[in-house]
Amino acid sequence: MKAIKQYSNILLLSMLFMFTIFTTGCKDDSVIVAPEVTAAPVIVSTTPSIGDTNVTINTSVAAFFDKELDATTVNTTTFTLKSGATSVAGAVSYANNAMVFNPTVDLNISTEYNATITTGVKDLSGNAMVSEYVWNFTTGTVTDATAPTVTSTDPLDVATGVPYNRSVSAIFSETLDPTTVTTTTFTLKNGTTAVAGVVSYESNTMIFNPTADLAQSTEYNATITTGVKDLAGIALAVNKVWSFTTGTTAVTSLAPVNLGTAGGFVILDKTGISTTGTTAITGDIGVSPAAQSYITGFSETLDSTNTFATSSLVTGKIYAADMAAPTPSNMTTAVSDMEIAYTDAAGRTTPDFTELGAGDVSGMTLAPGLYKWGTGLLITNVGVTISGGATDVWIFQISGDLTLNNGAIVTLAGGALAKNIFWQVAGGTGVTFGTTADFKGIVLAQKGIVVNNGATVKGRLLAQTAVTLDANAVTQP
Structure with missing residues (x-):
């Protein structure tokens, strides 16, 4: 098998871990994946985005989630679109962890719309969204007539020596209608023989993950058909076809670091979160054992339940250790999971790269794998490229x-x-x-994280001291 999957059930009283382990060709790295029991589904992005202007009037509206939903909870009651108090007629569909609202007719020009997804939406374990998710956007005056295009593929066309256990992916120029991303619109063949696999979509990337390893030293042809459409219903102009040939070696797949319940936060730390300037955060933030008073600059408002707070700077919720139950206990667990994740990342053995660039990787392209430095790590304004497939770690x-x-x-690059x-950062600063x-x-930091003016983050900031922001955009992946 290509990947390790370990499942653990953490019992609060006994703190015993019970594992079901599936062996793989990976290294001796391991990952503990907490069962989904209480984590609510979270919206990680929308198209149009919050506050977008000049939105084309023939677009559909999509919300992408961090997990699979119960499709029976996706309907025109749980996903609505309005202009003021006037409801927009349309159909709602679901695919690839995304809800899509398709208006019956084009939207009005130069008009503000509000989209709402209610707490009626649930995941496969029956967990409902914690609260309604509401965002707005404003249309422009034009329709979208531009077809989506494939900007890059992994592997590249006519590539040779491709590891035989890799996924195949293609990055698009714009957001696709996720309901058009299927095993019909994305196929992989060896001659006329179709390869069995699973097709998924995220971050403008279509991913074909073969059910079994590909044959060695064999040519394969990947095809994405014109059945793929963008959110305006514009189809790919022509089929995208490319080929590659496998080699005789496999890529060693790292198991991802399990974040546990800490993965429900875009920012989580132990001593405080502060911000100045106009910050925009997408995702939940929290502190523990620090109290709410150690969250500064957000002008937050405590909810009537006293279990969380909200802020105009946060598309999500704010949690602290001194809020009403069950928040304190949930925060203790999340911080513990963060520390376990840090230990997991720090404890991986047999690095693929050691002391690369003597601690300065500026200008480099980094392949998938485990990297280790006994010093600090610097990235100058030359930048760095992280290149690999959509399932690489x-x-x-x-x-x-x-x-x-x-x-x-x-x-x-390449669908990463x-x-x-x-x-995983162990430094004293x-x-x-x-x-x-x-x-x-x-980021899994043993100390603090400072994000200076105007910097942006797509990921998570998990620190064992404080996180300091200054007019930043921080968006969960």
Whole structure:
């Protein structure tokens, strides 16, 4: 098998871990995956995004979730679109962890709309959204007539020596209608023989994951058909077809770091979260054992239940250890899971790369794998590229501090996803992102994280001291 899956059930009284382990060709790395019991489904992105303007009038509206939903809870009652008090007629569909509202007719020009997804939406375990999710956007005056295009593929066309246990992916120029991403519109063949697999979609990337390893030293043809459409219903102009040939070696797949319940937060730390300037956070944030008073700059409002707070700067909820039950206990668990995740990332053995660039990877392209530095790690304004497939994993073990200079950009290529990139930072200062830096990935810091003015983050900031923000956009992956 290509991947490790371990499932653990953490019992509150006994704190015993029970595992069901599936063996694999991976290294001796391991991951503990907590069963989904209480985690509510979370919206990770929308199209149009919050506050978007000049939105084309023939678009559908989509909300992408962090997990699979119970499709029976996706309907025109749980997903509505309005202009003021006037409801928009339309149909609601679901595919690839995304809800899509398709208006019956084009939207009005130069008009503000409000989309709402209610707590009637549930995941497969019956967990409902914690609260309604509401966002607004404003249309422009034009329709979308531009067809989506494939901007890159992994593997590349006519590539040779491709590891025989890799997924195949294609990145698109715009958001697709996720209901058109299927095993019919994305196929893989060896000659005329179809390859069995699963097709998924996230971050503008279509992913074909073969059920079994591909044959070695064999040519394969991948096809994405014109059945793929964007949210305006515009189809791919022509089929996208490319070929590649496998080699005789497999890529060693790292197991991702399990975040447990800490994965429900875009920012989580132990001592405080502060912000200045106009910050925009998508996802929940929380502190523990610190109290709500250690969350500053958000002008938050405590909910009537006293279990969470809200803020105009946060599309999500704010939690602290001194809020009403069950928040204190949930926060204790989340912080514990964060610490377990840090230990997991730090404890991975047999690195693929050691002391790369003597602690300065600026200008480099980083392949999937386990990286280890006995020093700090620097990325200058030259930036760094993280390149690999949509199911590949990167773990960076950094004994010192992580520093991104002003204007430094972490660029993802080949379908690499921020949710699969883990930066474990042990330094005594912690993590510093310079002004206007652009960072991707999950930070697990033993100390603090400072995000300077105008820097952006797509990932999660999980620190064992404090997180300091200054007019930043922080979005969960």
